Amino acid sequence: MSAKTLYDKLWDSHVVREEEDGTALIYIDRQLLHEVTSPQAFEGLRLANRKPWRIDANLATPDHNVPTTAFNSVEDIVDPISRIQVQTLDANTKQFGITEFGIGDVRQGIVHVVGPEEGVTLPGMTLVCGDSHTATHGALGALAHGVGTSEVEHVLATQCLIQKKMKNMLVKVDGRLQPGVSPKDVVLAIIGQIGTAGGNGHAIEFGGQVFRDMSIEGRMTVCNMAIEAGARVGLVAVDEKTVEYVKGRPFAPKSEDWDAAVAAWQDLKSDENAQFDKVVEIDGSKIEPQVSWGTSPEMVSDVNGKVPNPSHEVDDVKASGIRRALDYMGLQADMAITDIPVDYVFIGSCTNSRIEDFREAAAVLKGRKVASSVEQALVVPGSGLVKKQAEEEGLDKIFIEAGFEWRNPGCSMCLAMNADRLPSGKHCASTSNRNFEGRQGAGGRTHLVSPQMAAAAAVAGHFVDVRDMMKEAS
């Protein structure tokens, strides 16, 4: 038998049937649901008089619309349209008997934080969610696809997804990261190199020393942004860290099931001689802390670099893209990244709202204060359990003493569907994943960074190399 990639193995083990043209039915083990992309799917089921194929394959939690200020129940959501959407999820899960971690449940949070945290995401499974950042779950060696609402309905009704197999791409980052360089910097550097369409049509496996050394949460940060490189699927091979991470989580297999599962997971890596359609190699030791300057995640720079000059760009479409971005962002060509002021700081989102992210940011903020020019600095945990853990470690106090607001879990200012919005014209150091025009609020100017870089920017009032700030202290 020929050598297979991890993606090949996950695919092969879930094919129910395949047509001659390669269109296949793929069996889906798990579906995560949230309030924004599921109402029309449930409505579709009802209209066609259909039932979910396998109720216990689904798990729901509201995240996008949820307020992050203190409140007790769904009725307290002030925006009536948001409230109806969250209530609709409650009603739909209740009608169909699907488990929901609702408002007030300590397990509620951003779907992509909740799934792995609860052991709902397991190695080797196929998982979908009506959200493009579902790639996150690939960090555990699961084949995880972001899908549209029609597909949410399709999976509810049939437990299958209609798919054509993607191509295989390997992004190999070897060497060792410099201190102060985080998984977020790694993935931003990758996107900066291959572009936002670099992974279109491919499943990306992240391989090499850097990912072997990386924690599972770090791998989630990287896989989360596979979609920003154009790939619907991001993957990291299963190793001891994966098994260790999953062990003992509420939904993880128990006793003899556990042993059988672990044995089955051993093969969840690409074979030695597996062929990839595309390979990109990057030297991890050369990656610097990153800051995005434009309106697409590929518009990134080293923190010590400069905003690009469109007149140096030969490609016309690209040059006009840069010009448009500089205009929107209110930046001048050739200015130093460290001269960009920071008005808002947002630490959160499914990319960077886990406990390790908060530890890194808190380490920078300890004994420091947010600059007086910063108008608002928010920390928003990815789930109620992350919040609880951080409070047990005293991280909340460090954030609050530094001048941050310590909030309740949800998507928050990552896309500003709730009340947390970036005002027009303001620059935000954000640990989220998208810097599109208007993403964090109409007219808002997003700069994507790691948690430690966001913390350092909060203190300085402009972007700064976090390594310099930490050096001063020691």
Place this chain on the structure above:
Amino acid sequence: MSMDKFTALTAIVAPMDRSNVDTDAIIPKQFLKSIKRTGFGPNLFDEWRYEDVGEPGVDNSNRPLRKEFLLNQPRYQGARILLARENFGCGSSREHAPWALKDYGFDVIIAPSFADIFFNNSFKNGILPIVLDEAIIDGLFKEVFAEEGYQLTVDLEHQQIKKPNGEAIPFEVDSFRRHCLLNGLDDIGLTLQHEDEIKAFEAKYKAASPWLYR
């Protein structure tokens, strides 16, 4: 949900001359709070189209327009074909993006490349996304800009686009997706025809991975 059948259409082409058009731009998040599939058309490209910030539930007919924006120009009124650049539809998986495009009146989008999820979502909503060579796209942009009222004919049955001068441009489309579009077929209904196969797979799979079923 079953769809309208897609066969052939002749319509005005609107040229969107920028790459990486993302789904946040196609339909901004505040409109995602709707629990319906319809009514998104007036808010398609909301931030580029209107001077003010749109909110759901507001009457859009009285809002100030950005005159220079493509869809506000008289020459592109009634357009049903959108000509676009590289990586169209990148970003979020929101199916509200094709819903908004369809609701506005677009049935075909032509681009050198599409983001994967958007590409897929389009077919499910009766929109035909067509991938053509960059050079051909460049040529089409030039022709659309040069001639007011420029129209193309898109013939899915024969997989070709006809230019006003009669020249034909062939295009590729998956046979399965073409079949579904041409016949307005519902994916779920099609899949459920294989119910027995799914059940057989599930039984075998469950025996091999029992921990996924507790």
